[in-house]
Amino acid sequence: MNAQFSDFLFPDALMRGLASEDYATPTPVQSQVIPLAMDGLDLLVSAATGSGKTAAFLLPMMQRFIDVPAHDSGTRALILVPTRELARQIHIHFMRLGSYTRLTSGVITGGDSKAHQIATLRKNPEILVATPGRLLELLQSGQAKLGDLEFLVLDEADRMLDMGFTDDVLAILAHCNPQRQSLLFSATLHHRGLKSITDRLLRDPQTVIVNPVREQHPHITHQLLLSDGPEHKQQQLHWLLEHETFDKALVFTNTRDGAVALGNFLMGREQRVAVLHGELDQRERNRVMGLLHSGRVSILIATDLAARGLDVPGVQRVFNFDLPRSGDDYLHRTGRTGRAGEPGVAISLVGPPEWNRMESITRYLNLSFESRVIEGLKAKFKGPSKRKGAGKPSPAARKLNAATGKKETPKVKERLRDRKNIGKRRQPTGAQGVDAGHAPLGKRRTDAPKAGI
Template identity: 55%
Template sequence: MFAEFALHERLLKVLAELGFATPTPVQAAAIPLAMAGRDLRVTAQTGSGKTAAFLLPLLHYLIEHPDHRAGTRAVILLPTRELARQTQKTIEQLATYTFIKSELITGGEDFKVQAARMRRNPDILVGTPGRLLEHQDAGHLVLDDLVALVLDEADRMLDMGFKDDVLRLAQHCNANRQTLLFSATPGGEALTQVAAAVLRDPQELMLNSVRDAHERIQHQVITADDIGHKEALLRWLLDNEQYDKAIVFTNTREQADRLGGVLRTHLRKVFVLHGEKDQRLRKLALDRLRSGEIKVLVATDVAARGLDIDGLDLVINFEVPRSGDEYLHRVGRTGRLGNTGLAITLVAAHEWNLKASIERYLRQSFEQRLIEAHPGHYRGPKKLKASGKAAGSKKKKLKKAEAKKNETKRAGVKTAKGTSKPKAPKRAAAAPDTRDGYATPRKKPARPLD
């Protein structure tokens, strides 16, 4: 129960109204440590409740230690505008019965308007690293009074190239702040370097591995011959699967735009979401999906991180994601908070090895499915590479066949490719006649005269 954490009564009241009674594992592990002032490095699956795990301790501290003369007291960094907007919305919900104010600072909005909002000294700034650095360089961002810095989806921020921006912002922050670093994967060397630079004696929490299979998500694979076959399969799935809302993922912006146009020609109401879309259109797409006005969103991986949409129960990978982590972040949009979901990946011949590497990374095999209405011809590799004794035996057979082939060629025997005909052996010279004791050649009998 959240009441066991000794959270402020105003937070407990709003949690009760929102229907949150039992904390998730990551919340149960992180909230007490964060309330005690510890720096944290937390690794937990997408959809496990990480946002509330850092917001509740932060809001509790700001309620318990008000300082109306101070400037901004907390900064929350996120990799994408969508995730930042969602976090801002969560703050507004949890701070309903408090006087805590927060502002959203991301790209795609008027710079001067944002600067004016920052001059009001909001308690919390929620933003992306690039835009916050622009305000820092312009002298609008003062972080001397900061008590908390939160890096959410830190692994994704580094994947997107924000490492230097994050480190620069951290250098401008109050050195005595508390820092909370949350990520969905353990990350690589870059994340370890950032953690070492921004955290002080951190408590590390690894609640679950990103490779753990999501128990509430069914994973399926459908093989496809080509792009046209994939489009036919996609239309069939969207027409026949039972779902409230669906996201179709592509690897590139160009493919997302093209696929959105293909679906619209079949009288299907869809929106497309990727990094080059205008901010107004991106917000409109998500708002309409959340409201149920549209059921299908075509998106790139910009939407794979942090989006929490009620009723999203179908994810279709039109293209196989480039890594196991990206696969998990995509399918993690469904099967959240106790709900079930279905993840379907369309796999062409050139994507089979990538699909197989994802299965190895996740240590599980996906269910292979056939759509009878659009069966296609491709079913995966015909022969798998032999291993162990079978491979050794196969090599011996190949060597023996090669030796036999070479021997046949030397003998001049006609092969399948065609070689010269065998040459007739030379006749031996006639043996000398020795009947008279001398080695004289035998003469043919004379031909009688006519």
Template identity: 50%
Template sequence: MFTDIQLNERLQKALDAQGITAPTAVQQATIAPALSGRDLMISAVTGSGKTYAFLLPMLQRFIDTPSPKTATRALILAPTRELAEQVSKSCEQLAAFTQIKSLSIYGGEGFKEQAAKLRKNPEILVATPGRLIEHLERQTIDLSDLEVLVLDEADRMLDMGFSEDVLKIAAQCRPERQTLLFSATLNTGDIRSLTEQVMNNPESLLLSDARTQVEAITQQVILADDVKHKERLLNRLLSHEPYSRALIFTNTRVAADQLGNVLSYQKHRAAVLHGDMDQPKRRQVLKLFRENRIQILVATDVAARGLDVEGIDLVINFAMARSGDDYVHRIGRTGRAGESGTAISLISPSEWNLMCSIERYLRISLERRTLSGFEGSFKGPLKTKASGKAIGKKKRPEAKKQDDDKPKVKKRLRDQKAIGKRRKPQNTEPQTLDQGFAPLKKRKAPDAG
């Protein structure tokens, strides 16, 4: 129970209003050490309740020690706009009965409008690294009084190339701050390098990793010959598979747009979400998806982090994720909060090795599935011999052993080429001038006239 943690009554009232009565495992393990002020590295997968795990101790701290005349007191860095919006919304809900204000800033919105909101000096700031760097360079944000820095989905920020931006932002923060880092994994070299530069003797809490997330989700694989075959399989799944909302992933924005057009042509209620869309359009698409006015959302990995929509019970990887962690975050959009979910990956011949590497990373075996009447010619790679040698190569015959009493004769290439050719007879006797050459004829002298 949250009563065991002795939260402020205003925070407890906000939890009661949301119907939250008990903390999740990550909240139970994180809140107490976070209240002590220590730097923490928490390994927690998506959907585990980690947002409240850092918001609750942060708000509790600000309520106990108010500082109305200081600059920004807490900064939460998120890799995507969708995650920043989600965290900001959660912060507003949790601080609904307090005087603490929060603000989210990210690209896709007017810079001047954001600067005007920043002048109101919100205590908590939720931002993406790129837009925050712009505000720091124009000196519209002051982080000199910062008390808490949260790096949410730190592994994703590093994958997106925000490592240098995060270091620049951390350098602008007050050194005597508390830093909380949340990541799906803490074992990568990039994460260790980042923590060494921005954290002070952090405590590691290994609550869960990418491998534990996938156990509650039914995961299947359907083999496909090519993109056209995948489109037919997808249409069959969306027409006959039971689901309330479906989320389909591609690896590129162009592929997402093309697939969205295909689904619209097939009369599916579908929309597209990717990074090339402006923020109002992305917000409108998510609203339609949440209200079930569209049933299918085609997205790139921008939707894999921070997209929290209730009722997603089917995830389809039209293109396989590029890594095991990305795969986990994709399928983690379903099967949330104890609900069941299904994840189906359409695998072409070029994606077979990628699928196998993800299976090895997660230590699982994806269920193979076929759709009657839609089978393709690709059945997986040919089996190889136990020796590991490629099939189709003939085994070289062993050279015949020569008798010890027979001398070994060196074979020359020109002798091999001459086999079977008729040789010209050779005269071994020495030739004389008369034998070898015709006599020279005397030239007739020219006429005198």
């Protein structure tokens, strides 16, 4: 029998919040993490995006703060995240789950007014959600204090390291109450820089691995569409947006300029789109996300900053206009759909320069792709041509070839002596293998007439 949230014996105020959000059966990460966190253990958790990990760390800390009030205390829990969008998503999640409690939460991120954030800190919210850079500024100026901290969570720690926050995180740890309980969540536990943080953060941690990042999401269908170049991709994407059925869709590009150009192209074709990238200030980001949440736009074009932390209900399609740079980035992008058990489709548009990267992603994630072809917009590109002397195709290449319908050309073994004789005329040989009327190669003929005779 599956566990229920009632099995955790949460306070009534939390159970009412769970019921209002239709929470009944915990996800696997919630079932494993919540009891261990409630026992006060430090945890090292690997869970795929969309697995429900936010509630897995929010609920135990909220339960503790309700059961053991500390009215004269400073901030009791800190949740460190890599992006402003993720900070706001967690804050919204907390507000919904804690709607029947008196617990308070504050958000500290770059791009917002420092004066407003200092006012928030003076209210001593029980839970603080912050990005490292701005929080460290406030700690160093004495405006923020973490001496009463009981609970510290690092969410998407691998992303924080990739964004260069290692030194900031370590500096923040030096300001925290050393007697705290700590939880670290990461999509992968194999990140090369993770140990530098875990050694300072965790004490005798218990490791929990749920839905490893390289495990295929069971509710997402992965499709592949070959393209001839950027302009061809624009036409194909426009067709897909016109003919696919979805409430909301995310389109990912690798660069800010690419996102802006694609947004202008689609707006010129009367698509309801908005663009999100790292150069937007906080007010503009909030405006863009408000348009998407409200349904005033149905398509968000984003760079990878949106691949982490966005939790937008109703995303049924993810389009990779530009193929992501790694398999992990592919999973984080496509993980924006197929959430909470709902089906989703991820469609990647792949041009000739991206084929090798696609093969690497396929091999790394052990993915299987369905091939898509749009009549009237078929690509001339059919996959890489067979290179002379190449070995057998890799399993990933065979999968991609099968998806695109490309036939494998059997390799013909080439001998070294054949390569040496290229361009030489082959002569017929006699019974002894000697050219009729010619001496064997390397021997001088002795029956030739002498000069002058």
